[in-house]
Amino acid sequence: MSSRPGRSGLSSYAGRRIATGSGTICFVLVFNFMLFRLLPGDPISLYTRGRNMDRSQLRALRHELNLPLGTQFLHYVRNPFSSTIDSIQFSRPVWSVIGDSVWPTLVLLSTSTVLSAVIGIAIGIKGGWKRGSTFDRVSTGITLTLYAMPEFWLGMVLLILFSTGLGFFPGIFPSGGTITPGLDPWSLDGVLDQAWHLALPAATLTLAYLAEYSLVMRSSLVDELSQDYLTTARAKGLMDRFVRRRHAVPNALLPTITLVFLNIGFVVSGAITVETVFSWPGLGLLSYQAIRGPDIPLLQAIFLLFSLSVVVFNVLADVVVATVDPRVRT
Amino acid sequence: MSNPTQTPGKVTAGRRTAALGRFWAQFRRQRAGLVGLGVLAAFVVLALAAPLLFDSDQLKVTAATGTPLTGPSAHYWLGTDESGRSVLALVVWGARVSLLVGLSATVISVAIGTLVGIASGHFRGVAGALLERVTDWFLVIPFLPLAIALASVLGSSLLNVVIVIGVTSWPGTARLVRAQTLSVEARPYLERARVLGGGHWHQMSRHVLPNVMPLVLANTTLTVAIAILSETTLSFLGLGDPFRVSWGTMLDSAFSNGAISSGAWWYLMPPGLAVVVVVLAFTLVGRALENVLDPQGR
Amino acid sequence: MAVLTLEDVSVTYRTAEGPVPAVRGVTIQVDAGTSLGVAGESGSGKSTLAATVLRLTPASAKVTGRVLLDDEDVLAMSFGRLRAVRWATAAIVFQGALHSLNPLQRVGRQIAEPVSLHDCTVSRGDLDARVHRLLGQVGLPGRLASSYPHELSGGQKQRVMIAMALACSPRLIIADEPTTALDVMVQAQVLDLLTGLVAELGLGLVVISHDLSVLASTCDRLAVMYAGRVVEEGPSGDVLDRARHPYTRALSAAFPTIGDPSARFAPRGLPGDPPWPGDLPPGCPFHLRCAEAVAACRQDDVRLRVAAPDHLAACVHVGRPSVATEAGAP
Numbered sequence: 001m002s003s004r005p006g007r008s009g010l011s012s013y014a015g016r017r018i019a020t021g022s023g024t025i026c027f028v029l030v031f032n033f034m035l036f037r038l039l040p041g042d043p044i045s046l047y048t049r050g051r052n053m054d055r056s057q058l059r060a061l062r063h064e065l066n067l068p069l070g071t072q073f074l075h076y077v078r079n080p081f082s083s084t085i086d087s088i089q090f091s092r093p094v095w096s097v098i099g100d101s102v103w104p105t106l107v108l109l110s111t112s113t114v115l116s117a118v119i120g121i122a123i124g125i126k127g128g129w130k131r132g133s134t135f136d137r138v139s140t141g142i143t144l145t146l147y148a149m150p151e152f153w154l155g156m157v158l159l160i161l162f163s164t165g166l167g168f169f170p171g172i173f174p175s176g177g178t179i180t181p182g183l184d185p186w187s188l189d190g191v192l193d194q195a196w197h198l199a200l201p202a203a204t205l206t207l208a209y210l211a212e213y214s215l216v217m218r219s220s221l222v223d224e225l226s227q228d229y230l231t232t233a234r235a236k237g238l239m240d241r242f243v244r245r246r247h248a249v250p251n252a253l254l255p256t257i258t259l260v261f262l263n264i265g266f267v268v269s270g271a272i273t274v275e276t277v278f279s280w281p282g283l284g285l286l287s288y289q290a291i292r293g294p295d296i297p298l299l300q301a302i303f304l305l306f307s308l309s310v311v312v313f314n315v316l317a318d319v320v321v322a323t324v325d326p327r328v329r330t
Numbered sequence: 331m332s333n334p335t336q337t338p339g340k341v342t343a344g345r346r347t348a349a350l351g352r353f354w355a356q357f358r359r360q361r362a363g364l365v366g367l368g369v370l371a372a373f374v375v376l377a378l379a380a381p382l383l384f385d386s387d388q389l390k391v392t393a394a395t396g397t398p399l400t401g402p403s404a405h406y407w408l409g410t411d412e413s414g415r416s417v418l419a420l421v422v423w424g425a426r427v428s429l430l431v432g433l434s435a436t437v438i439s440v441a442i443g444t445l446v447g448i449a450s451g452h453f454r455g456v457a458g459a460l461l462e463r464v465t466d467w468f469l470v471i472p473f474l475p476l477a478i479a480l481a482s483v484l485g486s487s488l489l490n491v492v493i494v495i496g497v498t499s500w501p502g503t504a505r506l507v508r509a510q511t512l513s514v515e516a517r518p519y520l521e522r523a524r525v526l527g528g529g530h531w532h533q534m535s536r537h538v539l540p541n542v543m544p545l546v547l548a549n550t551t552l553t554v555a556i557a558i559l560s561e562t563t564l565s566f567l568g569l570g571d572p573f574r575v576s577w578g579t580m581l582d583s584a585f586s587n588g589a590i591s592s593g594a595w596w597y598l599m600p601p602g603l604a605v606v607v608v609v610l611a612f613t614l615v616g617r618a619l620e621n622v623l624d625p626q627g628r
Numbered sequence: 629m630a631v632l633t634l635e636d637v638s639v640t641y642r643t644a645e646g647p648v649p650a651v652r653g654v655t656i657q658v659d660a661g662t663s664l665g666v667a668g669e670s671g672s673g674k675s676t677l678a679a680t681v682l683r684l685t686p687a688s689a690k691v692t693g694r695v696l697l698d699d700e701d702v703l704a705m706s707f708g709r710l711r712a713v714r715w716a717t718a719a720i721v722f723q724g725a726l727h728s729l730n731p732l733q734r735v736g737r738q739i740a741e742p743v744s745l746h747d748c749t750v751s752r753g754d755l756d757a758r759v760h761r762l763l764g765q766v767g768l769p770g771r772l773a774s775s776y777p778h779e780l781s782g783g784q785k786q787r788v789m790i791a792m793a794l795a796c797s798p799r800l801i802i803a804d805e806p807t808t809a810l811d812v813m814v815q816a817q818v819l820d821l822l823t824g825l826v827a828e829l830g831l832g833l834v835v836i837s838h839d840l841s842v843l844a845s846t847c848d849r850l851a852v853m854y855a856g857r858v859v860e861e862g863p864s865g866d867v868l869d870r871a872r873h874p875y876t877r878a879l880s881a882a883f884p885t886i887g888d889p890s891a892r893f894a895p896r897g898l899p900g901d902p903p904w905p906g907d908l909p910p911g912c913p914f915h916l917r918c919a920e921a922v923a924a925c926r927q928d929d930v931r932l933r934v935a936a937p938d939h940l941a942a943c944v945h946v947g948r949p950s951v952a953t954e955a956g957a958p
Contacts, residue, residue: 160598
C-alpha cells in the first residue's frame with residue numbers, strides 16, 4: 001500500500017501528550033513539596049515524631065526548614081531524588097531504601113496486571129457478545145462480587161484457606177515473603193520456590209482487578225454491538241466469530257486499554273495492602289512500615305514515586321490508544 | 331385556561347411528583363436494584379438498632395468475658411476476638427462507623443465535586459480552564475498514597491478519615507458533572523435564560539443543577555461504595571480512629587493478632603463479608619439507577 | 629431473467645409488547661439490468677425488506693415466504709451456503725455517511741475484505757489492484773485506499789460503500805437510502821453512478837428511499853410501501869404521473885414542480901402519521917389518512933388490484949383484484 005499518512009500524526013500527538021504530562025509532573029512536584037510542609041503542626045515534630053535524632057541532624061533539619069519556602073522549593077526541585085534525606089527508621093538515604101524494594105513490587109504488579117487484563121478482557125468479551133446467556137449472568141455476578149471485595153481481605157481469606165488450611169482446604173502455600181530463606185534465588189529450586197511464594201499474592205491481585213476489566217470490556221462491547229459497521233461485516237459473508245474478532249473487539253478494546261493504564265493508580269494502592277498481608281518485601285510493605293513509624297521523609301519519597309509513575313502511565317495510555325485509534329491523532 | 335388555584339409552584343410540584351412516580355415505577359422493574367436497596371435498608375436498620383441489640387459495654391476490652399479467639403458457640407454466635415469480645419457485637423456496632431464514614435465522606439466528595447464540576451463547565455475562559463486542570467491533576471494522583479500522606483499528617487480520628495476520603499474522591503464526580511454540564515449548557519433553553527438576563531448563579535442553580543442531579547445521584551451510590559472500601563482500607567492500615575470499632579479496624583486487629591495463622595476464620599470473614607455485601611448492594615442500586623436514567627440497552 | 633424474487637414475504641418481530649409485523653406479504657421481482665425503487669415513509673418496512681434478501685434480520689424476527697436469489701431460496705439455505713452467497717450474489721450499499729464503515733480500518737482493507745473472503749487464493753498484489761480498480765469505477769482516486777473513514781467526506785464514503793458492494797461482482801445491488809445525509813449535488817453524482825453501473829454491468833438494482841424524486845430519476849420500476857405492504861407497483865413513469873393509490877398521489881404531490889408557478893399553491897402534504905406496525909387499524913391501513921375513504925375501506929382489507937397492464941394498486945377504487953393476489957395468502 002502507499003505511504004501511511006498516520007505516522008507523523010502519531011509522533012506529534014505523542015509529543016503533545018508528553019508536554020502535558022510534564023506539566024502534570026510539575027504539579028506533582030509542587031504538590032508533594034507543599035503537602036508535607038504546609039500541614040498543621042510544628043514541622044520539626046512532624047519529621048521527628050518522637051524519635052531521637054542526633055543533634056547535627058536536628059540542626060541541619062531546622063536550618064533547612066527555616067529557609068524561605070521558595071529557596072526550599074528550589075533545593076527540592078534541583079534534585080527531588082537527592083540522597084541526603086535519610087529515612088528515620090532505616091537511617092539510610094531514603095532513595096536507597098526505596099531502591100531495594102522496587103524489584104519485588106515490579107514482579108508482583110506486572111504478573112498480576114498482565115493476568116488480570118488478559119483474563120478480565122476475555123471474560124468481558126464472551127459475556128458481552130452473548131448478553132443474557134448463562135455465562136454472562138454468572139460471570140457478571142461473580143465479577144461484581146469480586147469488585148466489591150477489599151483486595152487485602154481477599155488475600156487474608158486465601159491465606160487462611162490455602163496457607164493455614166481450613167477444613168478440606170489444603171494449607172500448601174507459604175504464608176509470606178518471597179523465598180524460603182537459604183535458597184539460592186537463581187537456582188531451579190529457588191525459582192520454583194519464588195513462584196510458589198508469588199502464587200497467592202498474585203492470585204489475590206489478579207482476582208481483585210480482573211473484575212473491573214471484565215465489567216468495562218463487557219459494557220463497551222455491548223455498546224459496539226449496535227453499530228452499523230457490524231451489519232456491513234456480516235453482510236459481506238463474515239462468520240460471526242470473525243465479525244467479533246476483527247471488527248467489534250478492536251473497537252470495544254479502546255476504552256478498556258485506557259482503563260488498564262489509568263488503573264495503575266489503583267493497582268498501586270492494592271499493592272500496598274496486599275504486600276502487607278503477604279509480607280511481600282516491596283514498596284507496598286515499605287509504605288506500611290513508613291505509616292507505622294511514622295517516617296515522613298520516606299512517605300514523602302514514596303508518594304512522589306507513586307505519583308510520577310501514574311503520570312507516566314497516563315501519558316502511555318493516551319499514546320497507546322492513539323497508536324490504535326486513528327481518529328485521536330488529528 | 332388559567333385556573334386561579336394553580337400557582338406556578340403547585341404546577342411544578344405536581345409535575346415533579348408525577349416524574350418521581352414514573353421513576354419509581356421504572357426502578358421497581360430492576361430486580362437487582364431492588365435487592366440491593368433491600369439489603370441496604372436492612373443494614374441501616376441493623377446499624378441504627380445496634381445499641382438495642384448489643385449493649386455498648388460489649389465493646390469495652392476490659393469488660394470482655396469470653397475466652398479470646400474462640401470459635402462460634404451458642405453464646406457467641408460468631409466467636410470472640412483477641413480480647414474475648416463477641417465478634418457479632420463488633421460487626422453490628424462496626425456497621426455504624428463504616429456506614430457513617432462512607433456516607434458523610436460521600437456527601438463532602440459529591441458536594442465539592444458537583445460544585446467544581448458545574449463551575450468548570452459553566453465558566454468559560456481562565457476560571458473554567460483552571461478548574462478543569464486542577465480536576466485532571468487531582469485525578470492523576472493515586473488515591474491511597476495521597477490518603478496515607480494526608481492521614482498520617484492530620485492524625486487518626488474519625489473526622490480526619492472522613493475529610494481525607496472526601497477530599498481525595500471529589501475529582502471523579504467533578505469530571506462527570508463537568509461533562510454533563512457542558513452538554514446541558516449547549517441546549518437552547520439555557521441560551522434563552524442567558525438572553526433573558528439570568529445571571530450565573532441563576533443559570534447554574536435553576537437550570538444546570540436539576541439536569542445534572544439524576545446523573546449525580548447514580549454516581550453517588552457508586553461513590554459511597556468506594557468510600558466504604560476506602561475507609562476499610564485506611565482503617566486496616568492503622569489510619570482509622572483507634573477508639574472506634576469499624577469493619578476495617580476489625581480486619582486490622584485480626585491481621586495483627588494472628589487470626590490467619592491460628593485459623594480464626596470467624597474473626598476474619600464476618601467483617602469482610604459485611605463490606606462485600608454492603609458495597610455490592612450499593613453497586614447494584616447504582617447500576618439500576620443508571621439503567622433507569624440512561625436506558626440505552628445494557 | 630429475474631435476479632431477485634420475493635414471494636409473499638412477511639417479517640414479524642417478537643417484542644416485549646407482542647408480535648410486530650414489519651412486512652406483510654410482499655411479492656416483487658427484479659430482473660437483471662433493471663432497477664426497482666422502493667418508496668415509503670419510515671416504519672413502512674422497506675429497510676426490513678432489504679435485510680431479508682441476505683438474511684440479515686435480527687434473531688428476534690420471524691421471516692416467512694420465499695426469497696429467491698438467482699432461483700435459490702435464501703431463507704432455506706444452510707449457513708455455509710448463505711455466507712458464500714452474501715456479497716457474491718447480492719450486496720447491500722448501506723448508508724455510508726453514518727457508521728457503516730469500521731473506523732479503525734483503512735478503507736482499502738475494508739473493500740478488499742469480501743474479496744479475500746470469497747476467494748482466498750487472491751494474492752496481495754492482485755487485491756491491491758482490484759481495490760484501485762473498484763475505486764476508479766466509482767470515480768475515486770486510488771490513493772484513498774489508505775485513508776481512514778473519518779478522513780473522507782460523506783459523498784466519498786458513500787462511493788466507497790458502492791465500490792465495496794461491487795467487489796465480488798454481484799448480480800444484484802440493494803442501495804438502502806443511498807442519498808440521505810448527502811447534499812443535493814453529491815446526491816445527483818451518486819445516483820448517476822448507480823444508473824451507469826446498472827447499464828454497464830447489467831446488474832439488478834434495488835433503491836430504497838423515502839425520497840420519491842430520487843427514485844423517479846433513477847429507477848425503471850417503482851414499488852410504494854405502506855404499513856408493511858406494497859400498495860402500488862409499476863413502471864416509475866406510470867406510478868408517478870398516473871398514480872392510482874391515494875397514498876402515492878399524496879407522496880408525489882408533496883414534491884414541488886420547479887418552474888410551475890401554479891404548483892406553489894396546490895394543496896400538498898399528508899396529515900397524520902403512518903400507523904405503528906404493532907397497532908394496525910382494521911380494514912385498509914391507509915383509510916384514516918385517506919381523502920377518498922368510503923365505508924368499505926374501514927372494514928375490508930384491500931390487496932393489490934390491476935389498475936392497468938403492469939400497474940397494480942391496492943385500493944378499493946381501482947379495477948378488479950389481480951388474479952395473483954386473489955388466490956394468494958391472507
